[in-house]
Amino acid sequence: MIQLYVPLNFMGFIYREIKQSVTDLEQMFRVLGEDPEIADDPDARPLAVSGGTIRFENVSFAYDPERPILKGVSFEAPAGKTIAIVGPSGAGKSTISRLLYRFYDVGSGRITIDGQDIRRVTQESLRGAIGMVPQDTVLFNDTVRYNVRYGRWDASDAEVEEAARLAQIDGFIRTMPKGYETEVGERGLKLSGGEKQRVAIARTILKAPPILILDEATSALDSATEMEIQDALESVARGRTTLVIAHRLSTVVAADEILVLEAGRVAERGTHAELLEKGGLYASLWNRQREADQARELLARMGEDG
Numbered sequence: 001m002i003q004l005y006v007p008l009n010f011m012g013f014i015y016r017e018i019k020q021s022v023t024d025l026e027q028m029f030r031v032l033g034e035d036p037e038i039a040d041d042p043d044a045r046p047l048a049v050s051g052g053t054i055r056f057e058n059v060s061f062a063y064d065p066e067r068p069i070l071k072g073v074s075f076e077a078p079a080g081k082t083i084a085i086v087g088p089s090g091a092g093k094s095t096i097s098r099l100l101y102r103f104y105d106v107g108s109g110r111i112t113i114d115g116q117d118i119r120r121v122t123q124e125s126l127r128g129a130i131g132m133v134p135q136d137t138v139l140f141n142d143t144v145r146y147n148v149r150y151g152r153w154d155a156s157d158a159e160v161e162e163a164a165r166l167a168q169i170d171g172f173i174r175t176m177p178k179g180y181e182t183e184v185g186e187r188g189l190k191l192s193g194g195e196k197q198r199v200a201i202a203r204t205i206l207k208a209p210p211i212l213i214l215d216e217a218t219s220a221l222d223s224a225t226e227m228e229i230q231d232a233l234e235s236v237a238r239g240r241t242t243l244v245i246a247h248r249l250s251t252v253v254a255a256d257e258i259l260v261l262e263a264g265r266v267a268e269r270g271t272h273a274e275l276l277e278k279g280g281l282y283a284s285l286w287n288r289q290r291e292a293d294q295a296r297e298l299l300a301r302m303g304e305d306g
Ligand code: ATP
Pocket: 020, 063, 064, 069, 087, 088, 089, 090, 091, 092, 093, 094, 095, 096, 247
């Protein structure tokens, strides 16, 4: 009994640790199998996606009952539209994506996709319908081709290469002597954060899910890389319901709606132009970031001159 208990308990610990980091969710589920905390409802049915409309209805949530994190969050991401979630660090942005992926169940309220409560559908069908581009992608110690094909195992070589092209990583891959057969990961070629993110985008293009969660990198990328990633993200988001967890505001300008989250509540919502006009929290976050970007550019230019 004790022997059995310890490893299970240990797995629970590992599971929580990984869940916390939200690195590569799909990989984690393959490695660890079923989620020990979230179970399928006995009457769970497969999710039937018509357009992929997401609704959060008065959702509250706490990791620890003493400390509420989301407090009555409501929004709708209509089919095919892009909703960006911005706000100060710790406001609960990534928590929203963890709840949509059903890493945790809501404390109260509900989340639906095309009218179906996500607690009443099978986890497999839910996660099959959602593509996640995480901040930090885990690569396998295998070839580039294998790492991209991970998005859909039955994809042909031509489809893998087309996905890499759309994700703006094909050119880089072809500069390597072994091209798509280059080994990457711990024992092979180490890819930069931006390159890894483009591999994740290529995987998602292959998977072609109706719903996307893009968890933007927190760390500053150089502006050329950022533009390439931006183009790649736009091509993957086209026609899909997309939730962008934005840490850098420059990528949210074109979103159909921006939610500004502050201490677990939606403090403001609207388009970029509407929110700037309003002169509230979004406008001040925007101005602060623009100043920081300008300072960085100036420093970079001084570095070039000197
Ligand atoms: P950032 O922009 O810094 O990534 P965020 O808005 O995405 O922040 P979340 O990751 O959603 O913030 O976290 C919201 C709050 O919940 C934070 O205060 C965080 O410390 C807390 N939190 C996150 N995970 C847990 C957990 N497993 N247990 C307890 N508290 C947690």
